[in-house]
Amino acid sequence: MWSLPKGHIEQGETAEEAAVREVAEETGIRGRVLAVLGAIDYWFVAEDRRVHKTVHHFLLEAVGGELSDEDVEVTEVAWVPLGELDGLLAYVDERRLVRKAVERVRAPSETSEPA
Template sequence: MSVKWEFSAGGVVFKEDQDQIYILLIKNKDRYGFPKGNIERTEKREDAAVREVKEETGVDAEVLDYLGNVEYWYRSGVDTIHKFVYYYLMKYVGGELNPQKEEIESAEWVPINQVEEKLSFDKDKKIFSLAVKKLKQLSKVNA
């Protein structure tokens, strides 16, 4: 058995529409989460997050702030993978939803008050809670 390390970056992307805040979620195997993907060797984490959001969802977003990271373990064949995912708060700047069918089932804009109940993993809920705190600091969400 060998242990391999993986490093990914992703984003909690928000957009404002008619006084409502929406958060971009992806769905894969009936699990909801945030768009993310592997960081290339020469790439900065922030750049990887922007690229992966675009690749997986078709959406252009800009990084506003770092939210934190999560780590977890999983198995891939005979390997044990120790994965780190670095998340950023990101603002929608353009593009249409166009899910990358090879990677995810769907991408959707979810009203902010429905996001936590849709998220499948506690680690994602923790990142979302940090994102909401940052949005409150930016006066995007009522306290």
């Protein structure tokens, strides 16, 4: 079951810093935030109690590192073309965020000068 990297925000850390750290920990890839994609809120049951979780997602650009699945929480990591993620990810909300990322990557830069 494929999903995007995610984790908790540590004390003193911003959501952006947590995203960069979690991606590095789970995949071995160092990245920098390009854009905010949105947040996913959901509930689950753990140890007989109901837990609410909000996951903030960002579009990152790889700036270094090597792909690795050494994190014990991760079974496998892979580079996957953005266009193929929609058919691979297990969760509907994550597929929606990937479509938003694809639109963002394909859109002309808002800062570029007209020709």
